[in-house]
Amino acid sequence: MLDRPLAGIPADPSPARVAAIRIEGAQKSFGSFQALRGVDLEVQQGEFFALLGPNGAGKTTLINLLAGLTRPDAGTLAILGHDVRADYRAARRAVGIVPQELVFDPFFTVRETLRLQCGYFGIRPDAAWIDELLENLQLQDKANANMRALSGGMKRRVLVAQALVHRPAVLVLDEPTAGVDVELRQTLWKFIRRLNAEGQTILLTTHYLEEAQSLCERVAMMKAGRIVALDHTSKLLTDHSHPSVTLRLQAAQVLPGPLAARAVPLADGRLRIAIDSYAEVEQVLAACRESGLTIADLEVGQPDLEDVFVAIMRGEVA
């Protein structure tokens, strides 16, 4: 992040050091409504990055600016060092966008759609690559079906294939798993992970935080047009979330004083005790034993991105 190339100096000759995505001071208003209030963000090549935030935070607006579908009021955006306005052709060749909206052209079949999309990028359609995409997205049976005849989840998978058909170095997925069933969600992530392992940069938005937690090395959280948290996933987890012990005592038993003060009663009658490290599990259990309590049910909770998200959105952290 610190070694960004200076303005006016040609992009770093060693391509590995050019940021995959660089956004500086991006602002966008719709009428009097400020959807983006100055966003700075840099995603390095090869990263698997999550952009999170509640509905209306501005994630899609930011992606649309990157895609050139929307024009910023202020700020600059670049993909692999190519400014999305001044050098739009190179920028668009470098990025594949999976839009949030389920759009399709009812005139064509799945294969026709992919061949056309390839052609728009000035590339000769590569049948082997198209077949590989269809296979990895489990669309091979539908290759010759009209787009109209696909289910919602299948249409979304075609959108993923369309974004990949020109083999972009950067892939941006705006809620790719909305409406996709569990099994396919897993195959989709397996495929995207493989692309990432082969060097593709992935930027992802999702409301399934466990997906972001298990896939992404770094996370940015947006709220009301601003980035309110940006860090490594593991750092966010240790900073804002704790492991916990959740237990149920036998009827009418109560925790000893010091533990009772720390315990949060849950709706189902269980008690949750936040701990700093797993070593504390032993201490909690020991305290219970010493007070002669019987534990009917016990669960050790992992730190969870959802807790981090809720804490950050409530504004409990800067």
Place this chain on the structure above:
Amino acid sequence: MRGFFTLFRKEMLRFWKVSFQTLLAPLVSTLLYLLVFAQVMSGRSEIYPGISYREFLVPGLAMMAMLQNAFSNTSSSMVQSKITGNIVFVLLTPLRPIEMFGAYVMAAMVRGMAVGTCVWLVSLLFFPRLPAHPLELLAFALLGNLLAAVLGLIAGIWAEKFDQMAAFQNFLIVPLTFLAGVFYSIHGLPPFWRDVSRFNPFLYMIDGFRHGFFGVSDVAPLDSLLIVGLSAFALSWLTLVLISRGWRLRH
């Protein structure tokens, strides 16, 4: 260039896959006009010596069919893509504004020319006459289709709903074509309306096209060619500027 050709091919496929509606239907409706008007107006005097009123109608109707089809190809394609959202597939690509413009407009011109050619071929069955100036005929046909296709593209980019599109078509395109002398010569109009008609670029298209057919016209063909050519050029340039700026496409 491949990007341009792909979009052009896609626009061609779009109307070709529904050619029943986009080619056959306009042909049938134009021939109906010809049959009905020819029947009703059969006693009318000749407008130009040696050319029956029925035959006089042929080039006007052919041009009208071309204009309406070229217009509706670009306009409906664009407005549909915008409303369904699949215009993003084009907007996400490195296609240059001129490639987008060229692909939409040229596919619409192909459709217009196809309809026009069919109308003309069928009319040969009734009126076997070869055009007086074939190159002139072709020039006016191409320019007319270009102008209508560009107007359609502007309308499609401007419109946000189908009814706005229909308003553009019903309050601008249809009156301009109907009042362009398809069914009459402007010499037959009262002086006031004759002067008003002179501001209608479609009039020059039809008049010049008719000159290509019969070798006679109301306006000098070179003047018509200049007016139609300049209008087409100016509108094309305007449309290119609008596309480059992302007017109503990139918000």
